[in-house]
Amino acid sequence: MQPEQAQITDIDLLHSVARRDEQALASLYDRYRVILFGLLMRILNSREEAEDVLQEVFLQVWRRAGDFDEQRGRPFTWLVTLARSRAIDRLRLLGARQRVVESAAASTVAAVSDAVTDTLHSEQREIVQRALAELPEEQKRTLLLAYFEGLTQSEIAARLGTPLGTVKTRMRSGLLKLRELLATQMMSLR
């Protein structure tokens, strides 16, 4: 997969960024802008906020690339975690603005989709979405509420009117099942 990236790994790029290589930062941006922007749009539901946070995320990557420890996790996980936590911080800052989660943000915002990047992540997207579709609806819902709305277990329990214990079980089962479903398929994409 991703043949044009085969020569330089994400880890190499992060190491270069840590050595103040601007070009490496630009490459990392080109590689992940679409998936990260998609994530930020889903959480913030505002192009303006999402672009602002995307900028913050990459400036943080620039400052903190030296902290990245390949023993402790993968670059993709590091980037997504960074982006998600920044976005959720911003979301809290903006106040719990009313958002319709399930309605696709994409339909209301002009999609400046690019054929090349579209193909870039399409395979992973398909795998993840297929795996999610296999989860029981409540498990999937619990995962997505935590992931895209940044809700804690108690907040989810309150939101859904479900006992906390049930939320905990669903979250655990859901993520473990997802890991199992993704394990084999994602391995081939690494």
Add this chain to the structure above:
Amino acid sequence: MLAAQALNALDANDSQLLEAHLEDCADCRSQLSDLQNTAAYLAFAAIVAKPLEPAADVRARILQVVRSGSPGSNVIPLDQKRPRTWTSAQAWGAIAAGFVFVVLGASLFVLWQQNRATRIELNRVKQQVQEAQTERDKLQEAFALMTAPGTRMTELAGTSAMPGAHATLAFDKNGRAILMAKGLPAPPEGKAYQLWFIAGGRPMPGKVFVTDASGAGMLNDQIPAEALNAAVFAVTLEPKGGVQQPTGAMYLKSS
């Protein structure tokens, strides 16, 4: 908890507990890292229809900040104006503004300090009021107990170790008791006086109390049922948390 932590969905308490555990559990750390990888893939679920492109100038803005060497500032304005020279009016304006700023800052600081001093004073007064109320409640309770019909009084006399001490124990038929002591010096650091109920030669521990600089002290306690009749009352000096068996010198004893 690991799954929830991978999604940052743990409530604060649980999260703290888990963090503490992770410090010394390499196995859980590696499981967490694994689950975080899975969670990261959820980002792909964000793109429901067509992938979106951020505006082209985001990339340019990032690189511009990076090149300017000040990535400390997170956001730079979209329209970077060309450098300008200051007119003297602007310069004077800036100096005046700077002066106002300094004055405001200084006033704020003074106000802040005053506010802080006032709050400290307020807390002190509140505490005094609370202490006075507690004291008053205790006295009222003592008064109520001593004036209630059927309340008995027993005198405790100072032993040879503390001949100047004296106490009165008032108690009702339910065992509700108040001890009022005089002439007991304030106990040394880490020590306190403890009341004992001795029935059939067996001492039963009561509560501990301290006395003030004037040598006066007061204690509310509950006399055990088996000690209500025919008990001897005594006060010893013990470690301040109290003990189960008397260990220190006896200062007061009823006859």
